[in-house]
Amino acid sequence: xxxxxxxxxxxxxxxxxxxxxxxxxxxxxxxxxxxxxxxxxxxxxxxxxxxxxxxxxxxxxxxxxxxxxxxxxxxxxxxxxxxxxxxxxxxxxxxxxxxxxxxxxxxxxxxxxxxxxxxxxxxxxxxxxxxxxxxxxxxxxxxxxxxxxxxxxxxxxxxxxxxxxxxxxxxxxxxxxxxxxxxxxxxxxxxxxxxxxxxxxxxxxxxxxxxxxxxxxxxxxxxxxxxxxxxxxxxxxxxxxxxxxxxxxxxxxxxxxxxxxxxxxxxxxxxxxxxxxxxxxxxxxxxxxxxxxxxxxxxxxxxxxxxxxxxxxxxxxxxxxxxxxxxxxxxxxxxxxxxxxxxxxxxxxxxxxxxxxxxxxxxxxxxxxxxxxxxxxxxxxxxxxxxxxxxxxxxxxxxxxxxxxxxxxxxxxxxxxxxxxxxxxxxxxxxxxxxxxxxxxxxxxxxxxxxxxxxxxx
Amino acid sequence: xxxxxxxxxxxxxxxxxxxxxxxxxxxxxxxxxxxxxxxxxxxxxxxxxxxxxxxxxxxxxxxxxxxxxxxxxxxxxxxxxxxxxxxxxxxxxxxxxxxxxxxxxxxxxxxxxxxxxxxxxxxxxxxxxxxxxxxxxxxxxxxxxxxxxxxxxxxxxxxxxxxxxxxxxxxxxxxxxxxxxxxxxxxxxxxxxxxxxxxxxxxxxxxxxxxxxxxxxxxxxxxxxxxxxxxxxxxxxxxxxxxxxxxxxxxxxxxxxxxxxxxxxxxxxxxxxxxxxxxxxxxxxxxxxxxxxxxxxxxxxxxxxxxxxxxxxxxxxxxxxxxxxxxxxxxxxxxxxxxxxxxxxxxxxxxxxxxxxxxxxxxxxxxxxxxxxxxxxxxxxxxxxxxxxxxxxxxxxxxxxxxxxxxxxxxxxxxxxxxxxxxxxxxxxxxxxxxxxxxxxxxxxxxxxxxxxxxxxx
Numbered sequence: 001x002x003x004x005x006x007x008x009x010x011x012x013x014x015x016x017x018x019x020x021x022x023x024x025x026x027x028x029x030x031x032x033x034x035x036x037x038x039x040x041x042x043x044x045x046x047x048x049x050x051x052x053x054x055x056x057x058x059x060x061x062x063x064x065x066x067x068x069x070x071x072x073x074x075x076x077x078x079x080x081x082x083x084x085x086x087x088x089x090x091x092x093x094x095x096x097x098x099x100x101x102x103x104x105x106x107x108x109x110x111x112x113x114x115x116x117x118x119x120x121x122x123x124x125x126x127x128x129x130x131x132x133x134x135x136x137x138x139x140x141x142x143x144x145x146x147x148x149x150x151x152x153x154x155x156x157x158x159x160x161x162x163x164x165x166x167x168x169x170x171x172x173x174x175x176x177x178x179x180x181x182x183x184x185x186x187x188x189x190x191x192x193x194x195x196x197x198x199x200x201x202x203x204x205x206x207x208x209x210x211x212x213x214x215x216x217x218x219x220x221x222x223x224x225x226x227x228x229x230x231x232x233x234x235x236x237x238x239x240x241x242x243x244x245x246x247x248x249x250x251x252x253x254x255x256x257x258x259x260x261x262x263x264x265x266x267x268x269x270x271x272x273x274x275x276x277x278x279x280x281x282x283x284x285x286x287x288x289x290x291x292x293x294x295x296x297x298x299x300x301x302x303x304x305x306x307x308x309x310x311x312x313x314x315x316x317x318x319x320x321x322x323x324x325x326x327x328x329x330x331x332x333x334x335x336x337x338x339x340x341x342x343x344x345x346x347x348x349x350x351x352x353x354x355x356x357x358x359x360x361x362x363x364x365x366x367x368x369x370x371x372x373x374x375x376x377x378x379x380x381x382x383x384x385x386x387x388x389x390x391x392x393x394x395x396x397x398x399x400x401x402x403x404x405x406x407x408x409x410x411x412x413x414x415x416x417x418x419x420x421x422x423x424x425x426x427x428x429x430x431x432x433x434x435x436x437x438x439x440x441x442x443x444x445x446x447x448x449x450x451x452x453x454x455x456x457x458x
Numbered sequence: 459x460x461x462x463x464x465x466x467x468x469x470x471x472x473x474x475x476x477x478x479x480x481x482x483x484x485x486x487x488x489x490x491x492x493x494x495x496x497x498x499x500x501x502x503x504x505x506x507x508x509x510x511x512x513x514x515x516x517x518x519x520x521x522x523x524x525x526x527x528x529x530x531x532x533x534x535x536x537x538x539x540x541x542x543x544x545x546x547x548x549x550x551x552x553x554x555x556x557x558x559x560x561x562x563x564x565x566x567x568x569x570x571x572x573x574x575x576x577x578x579x580x581x582x583x584x585x586x587x588x589x590x591x592x593x594x595x596x597x598x599x600x601x602x603x604x605x606x607x608x609x610x611x612x613x614x615x616x617x618x619x620x621x622x623x624x625x626x627x628x629x630x631x632x633x634x635x636x637x638x639x640x641x642x643x644x645x646x647x648x649x650x651x652x653x654x655x656x657x658x659x660x661x662x663x664x665x666x667x668x669x670x671x672x673x674x675x676x677x678x679x680x681x682x683x684x685x686x687x688x689x690x691x692x693x694x695x696x697x698x699x700x701x702x703x704x705x706x707x708x709x710x711x712x713x714x715x716x717x718x719x720x721x722x723x724x725x726x727x728x729x730x731x732x733x734x735x736x737x738x739x740x741x742x743x744x745x746x747x748x749x750x751x752x753x754x755x756x757x758x759x760x761x762x763x764x765x766x767x768x769x770x771x772x773x774x775x776x777x778x779x780x781x782x783x784x785x786x787x788x789x790x791x792x793x794x795x796x797x798x799x800x801x802x803x804x805x806x807x808x809x810x811x812x813x814x815x816x817x818x819x820x821x822x823x824x825x826x827x828x829x830x831x832x833x834x835x836x837x838x839x840x841x842x843x844x845x846x847x848x849x850x851x852x853x854x855x856x857x858x859x860x861x862x863x864x865x866x867x868x869x870x871x872x873x874x875x876x877x878x879x880x881x882x883x884x885x886x887x888x889x890x891x892x893x894x895x896x897x898x899x900x901x902x903x904x905x906x907x908x909x910x911x912x913x914x915x916x
Contacts (some may be wrong), residue, residue: 036595054512061643075646076601095605101675139495143534145555188530 005342005417008099012062014324015307018331030072049134050175101338108308111267118239122260156256158196164263165202167360173200174363177226201231217367218377222362274307293350306330359385465802466557470520472782473563473765476789488530507592508633559796566766569725576697580718614714616654622721623660625818631658632821635684659689673826680820682714730767751808765786817843
């Protein structure tokens with residue numbers, strides 16, 4: 001029986017995985033628990049949603065990443081509770097694990113500002129399942145539009161709205177524009193996919209709010225060139241099956257759109273809320289747990305919180321953003337702090353975030369980058385983006401493949417991963433949807449077997 | 459309005475797609491209807507099921523394959539009925555399409571010999587959804603085994619049974635053996651994945667019944683070397699959640715196995731059964747529709763049936779097997795026959811199958827091949843197999859990627875696509891399953907945080 005210091009890490013995202021890797025060969029026993037059997041490279045998830053990559057290409061099995069790390073064990077399990085008194089984490093299946101040090105890296109979830117019904121009509125981009133659901137939704141929209149002849153209905157099916165113009169929203173809008181204008185260009189006979197409307201909206205006065213204004217403006221211009229309509233200063237009032245209700249300075253407007261994607265806010269994961277209750281920790285509006293300079297919860301020096309779930313205040317008094325870089329640096333910091341404690345070394349100096357800058361990709365060979373005071377855009381920013389993302393992907397194998405996919409796609413505009421699978425057909429009610437639309441249409445046989453139709457105005 | 463000859467093709471598998479491609483630039487209007495938006499390269503589906511490839515890598519969007527073929531239109535739809543009197547096919551969504559010539563390439567489905575309840579516990583390998591379900595099932599079995607300590611339970615979770623020792627069964631068994639003995643070797647702390655039992659069973663007296671005996675024997679020896687137990691001359695009496703009941707010469711035996719895969723028989727697709735009723739066509743036991751020497755249904759010279767759904771008798775009086783080669787040659791033949799009819803040329807000579815041989819892959823660098831009288835095994839057969847399969851994959855992009863994946867995996871034994879996604883967690887009832895098992899186990903904390911356990915006997 002081992003008597004070594006027991007470290008439990010909850011979550012195998014950027015924070016949890018970096019913490020586990022920083023504990024390699026250290027005199028501790030590590031247990032990493034995640035609900036998933038893989039680490040997901042979230043920054044490329046929008047490429048799964050838009051059919052450029054397969055899920056397997058941006059995910060690495062946690063077991064395989066940590067396979068050779070003898071002091072580390074990976075467990076597939078759903079942590080439901082944390083008991084700081086007995087120092088245990090409790091799983092949904094009834095098992096419980098004791099810890100000497102706990103690193104909570106349970107991340108965030110998408111937030112619909114209290115309108116949970118919107119989730120059904122406007123999926124967000126947090127998981128592989130949601131990414132594939134979004135892919136199905138986008139591809140189905142073109143399939144349905146091809147099958148119906150009513151112009152208003154077609155227009156609604158060929159309208160794509162992305163709510164939230166942060167990095168994810170900009171990336172999704174750019175990719176959908178490329179699908180419509182390039183990838184699918186020759187694929188249909190009744191519709192012209194390149195006439196699809198792609199609308200990117202936000203409540204803020206401009207896209208990419210965290211970026212400097214000149215880069216945000218450049219991004220907006222690139223989006224316009226790709227055919228994306230950017231609408232800012234708008235508030236979403238309602239989302240349903242038919243579309244959105246939007247409030248702007250000009251009043252309330254209804255927009256018919258069958259594909260709505262949510263790139264809006266996030267909130268703390270469910271486990272974060274439980275941890276806050278158990279430790280009576282201070283939280284912010286988004287449910288993030290306030291941590292001290294050493295990333296521990298006040299009163300609980302053995303509980304570290306890292307990543308999206310942590311409300312960590314920088315030296316200049318501002319909270320750190322919920323990005324991969326912060327999570328990775330925090331995970332590594334927490335792991336080192338634990339090792340120092342175990343080895344009875346002097347206490348670590350406070351966590352200090354080293355900001356390497358921010359990046360957002362807009363489309364093929366185009367991005368904006370803000371790093372070390374330099375503002376880059378266009379293909380130089382894209383190259384930096386591609387390089388950094390490739391380097392970060394955990395597995396050697398994925399890295400090569402992703403690179404080759406990109407090379408091929410940039411040469412051919414094709415997208416390999418354009419499958420509609422799973423329960424999509426019933427989820428989106430394709431047959432029923434069509435059945436009612438087909439009735440309203442003229443004889444579809446005529447549409448189908450005639451020559452390509454005249455262009456219609458969207 | 460076009461007055462050209464209307465060809466409707468039902469199904470975008472090997473037969474339907476080859477037919478469509480053979481009609482390129484011909485004076486006909488082609489409508490290809492499929493329930494899926496992609497052509498699936500079925501012979502590599504077992505690699506999706508065993509985590510080597512992602513679905514996107516063996517599937518090509520039908521629209522994209524036929525994109526530049528101006529006389530061809532692809533429709534996503536579920537053909538539910540065929541009316542030979544009015545010459546129309548009817549879709550589930552209520553639309554109907556008129557044809558002058560119809561090619562039915564609706565394929566086959568897996569058949570459980572009337573025991574439909576078995577399907578739940580023993581998925582078969584016919585679709586992307588089933589392949590990913592099988593992948594989840596295999597990976598989950600190891601995850602559950604890692605979490606429980608009762609030896610009998612563990613043994614049941616680490617027992618994998620493949621029913622049916624044709625090419626698919628042999629390929630699955632070989633791949634699972636490699637997962638257990640190589641890929642996962644270092645990934646677990648409580649179990650030794652290489653001690654998993656992999657059992658391949660069949661009612662026939664040997665594996666690969668359609669192959670010559672010497673090759674079948676070689677395959678059986680290779681499987682034994684990989685650690686697969688081959689059990690022949692067995693009849694499955696029942697399959698349930700706990701395992702299988704088997705009848706052999708020695709009597710009835712119950713085998714505890716949590717992962718059972720069905721590589722047994724196939725039967726005609728549902729549409730095939732409808733077509734048989736509508737045309738009063740002769741069928742065989744498997745529901746295949748008897749076609750004449752020109753691949754048309756008796757009495758309906760405008761209805762061609764090709765591929766798995768066709769009962770086509772060769773010149774030596776034997777029915778052709780349900781393999782990709784037959785479907786492709788038949789699809790091309792039907793297309794050419796239609797063109798000749800449209801162009802008022804003389805009637806085509808009867809369909810003649812050109813047998814290029816058969817192949818089955820057994821594991822890493824090992825296969826058996828029977829072609830033009832040559833019997834090959836080991837790596838020469840594997841090279842032929844790899845070459846042929848790469849050449850056949852429709853898309854340029856997939857072809858390169860699949861090749862690189864293989865190269866990497868053969869060097870590293872790693873498998874990139876080891877994701878458990880979707881509803882798997884609830885489907886396989888992971889948490890409930892564990893909850894009851896965990897209770898029976900000793901304190902799981904001890905197992906988890908101790909050193910790797912002593913080897914146990916499976």
